[in-house]
Each structure stands twice: as C-alpha cells, then as structure tokens.
Amino acid sequence: MSRLFGLYLVTPGTPMAPADLAAIVERAIRGGARLVQYRDKDADPATRIAKAEALLGLCRARGVPLIVNDDLGLAARIGADGVHLGRDDPDPRLARARLGPDALIGVSCYADLARALDAATAGADYLAFGSFFRSTTKPNALRADPALLRGARKTLGRPLVAIGGITPDNGGPLIAAGADMLAVVSGVFDAPDCEAAARAYTRLFPTEDSR
Ligand SMILES: Cc1ncc(COP(=O)(O)OP(=O)(O)O)c(N)n1
Ligand SMILES: Cc1ncsc1CCOP(=O)(O)O
Numbered sequence: 001m002s003r004l005f006g007l008y009l010v011t012p013g014t015p016m017a018p019a020d021l022a023a024i025v026e027r028a029i030r031g032g033a034r035l036v037q038y039r040d041k042d043a044d045p046a047t048r049i050a051k052a053e054a055l056l057g058l059c060r061a062r063g064v065p066l067i068v069n070d071d072l073g074l075a076a077r078i079g080a081d082g083v084h085l086g087r088d089d090p091d092p093r094l095a096r097a098r099l100g101p102d103a104l105i106g107v108s109c110y111a112d113l114a115r116a117l118d119a120a121t122a123g124a125d126y127l128a129f130g131s132f133f134r135s136t137t138k139p140n141a142l143r144a145d146p147a148l149l150r151g152a153r154k155t156l157g158r159p160l161v162a163i164g165g166i167t168p169d170n171g172g173p174l175i176a177a178g179a180d181m182l183a184v185v186s187g188v189f190d191a192p193d194c195e196a197a198a199r200a201y202t203r204l205f206p207t208e209d210s211r
C-alpha cells in the first residue's frame with residue numbers, strides 16, 4: 001500500500017509544550033493519521049527544533065513519516081522524512097539535493113496544474129492543491145475548485161493531497177475526485193477528541209482491499 005494515502009495531519013502554530021503537541025499527534029495517529037507535517041510559522045528557532053524533534057521521536061516510534069513545512073534547514077538538521085514547499089519556499093530540486101533520494105518532497109500547487117506539472121518534473125513526491133474550502137487556519141489561502149482534482153488525477157501521475165477547510169462532511173467528494181490524502185489542521189486539533197476526529201477522516205478512505 002502506498003504510504004501516501006489517507007489522513008495527512010498538519011500541526012497548528014499554537015504555542016504549547018513539545019510533549020503536549022506530541023501527545024495530541026499521537027492520538028491522531030491512533031485515529032489513523034498516515035503522515036504528519038510540522039507547520040509552525042511563529043515559534044522561535046529553539047522551540048521549533050524542540051517541537052520538531054519531539055514529533056520526530058513520536059513519528060519514528062509509530063512508523064509515520066514526518067514532513068517539515070517550509071524549512072529545509074530544519075528538516076535536514078533533525079533528519080526528518082521530508083519537506084513541504086510552497087511558492088515562497090526553496091525549489092524542490094534544492095530540497096532533493098539536500099535531503100537525498102529517499103526524502104518525501106511535497107509541493108503546493110494551489111489551483112495551478114501547470115505549476116503541478118513543473119513540480120512533478122522537478123521530482124516532487126506529492127502535489128498539494130487547495131484551499132478547497134474556507135480555512136480558519138489560513139483564511140486568505142488561494143481557493144481551488146474540487147473539479148480540478150479530476151484533471152490533476154488524469155495528467156500528473158503523482159499522489160494528490162487536498163487541503164483547506166476539510167471536514168469529515170466535505171472530504172468524501174475530494175477523495176472521489178482524486179485526492180489520495182486529505183491534509184487537515186483544525187478539523188483534528190480543534191476537535192474535543194482528536195483520536196475520534198482523525199478516525200472520522202480515516203473512515204472516508206476506501207480500505208486497502210476495496211482499492
Ligand atoms: C499538505 C500541504 N499543502 C499545502 C500547504 C501550504 O503550503 P504553502 O503554500 O507554502 O503555505 P504555508 O503552509 O507555508 O503557509 C501545506 N503547508 N501543506
Ligand atoms: C496550510 C494551508 N494551505 C492552504 S489551507 C491551509 C490550512 C489548512 O488548515 P485547516 O485544515 O484548518 O483548514
């Protein structure tokens with residue numbers, strides 16, 4: 001089974017102790033999260049290292065890859081499994097050269113299929129589209145139409161990630177349209193029970209047998 005399938009948990013930048021962040025992520029992994037991204041725009045460098053290392057320890061113990069958002073230097077320093085890059089971030093070729101052939105490199109493509117083709121050519125392992133719905137985490141994110149995923153599925157030949165305002169109620173059609181993973185922040189982190197929330201997303205995906 002491809003490891004790039006299912007719930008992709010993205011962390012919020014909420015200030016909290018590294019162990020508390022890891023405890024929430026652990027519950028989401030118990031609920032089925034298959035990939036974790038450390039995304040944190042505000043913490044100072046020492047806190048970012050401490051949080052990313054706490055997550056890496058957890059993710060290694062649970063067999064779930066850890067991706068670092070934006071920060072190639074942090075990903076390389078802690079030995080993360082990969083990096084996620086957007087339009088203001090380093091080029092995927094640079095990330096590949098720095099992190100090596102086995103690193104998972106994800107690229108944000110917003111609603112732009114041409115950008116996705118370029119990213120695939122540059123060696124991206126997955127291509128992320130969105131925001132598909134209004135996101136409280138990133139209210140000004142560019143918006144994408146779910147129909148885009150059908151075209152992306154036909155032309156790109158890489159796993160597709162959907163992000164932005166995704167809930168257990170609106171995520172099913174994104175999977176039906178071609179998303180391999182649903183990337184989620186608030187739908188898990190703002191839920192009263194993170195494990196149950198993660199499980200609600202996990203149930204949207206077809207089981208290995210039915211794929
Ligand atoms: C899985 C996933 N998809 C998209 C993004 C957004 O990346 P980017 O456009 O670089 O924006 P920031 O997250 O850096 O604000 C993501 N992080 N993860
Ligand atoms: C990083 C990012 N890029 C587009 S929307 C988004 C945030 C997604 O968070 P949420 O799942 O809370 O909408």
Ligand SMILES: [Mg+2]
Pocket residue numbers: 069070084085086087088089
């Ligand atoms: Mg970025």
